[in-house]
Amino acid sequence: MNYWILKTEPQTFSWQDLEKEGKAIWDGVRNYEARNNLRKMKTDDLILIYHSGKNPGIIGAAKVIKEHYPDPTAKEGDWSAVDIIPVRKFKKMLLLQQLKQIKELASISLLKRTRLSVHSLSSDAYNLIIKLGN
């Protein structure tokens, strides 16, 4: 079992959209490292959804239901997409500002590699964040 964080701009695609549609094709990733992470995802891997932009933070948990396949939105190049479904929305969004203050999370790649959109996460970090979100 692996754990991941997917970042999205809520104006483009939000947690609300994910819940409303019940499922999402996670496409449009155009960065090699992020794409390689998508390709490592296995069915049932757990995901945290992060909203960037205004009041950035983690808003809920999701999971992988379909492993990577060619990104249908890619006109050229070697890109991948996965399918995910929402699991549970956090009671209260866990803001970036709060995440930064938690010692145990200081080294997670979400906080260090600000421009990467698909991050892997340790099970410890995942479980801590879930606990804080509920």
Add this chain to the structure above:
DNA sequence: GCCAACGTTGGC
């Protein structure tokens, strides 16, 4: 709106 970080492009 600004700017740091950093990926990409293209000239050499």
Add this chain to the structure above:
DNA sequence: GCCAACGTTGGC
């Protein structure tokens, strides 16, 4: 292969 220029992301 190096590096300057440029574009994009995303926090503030």
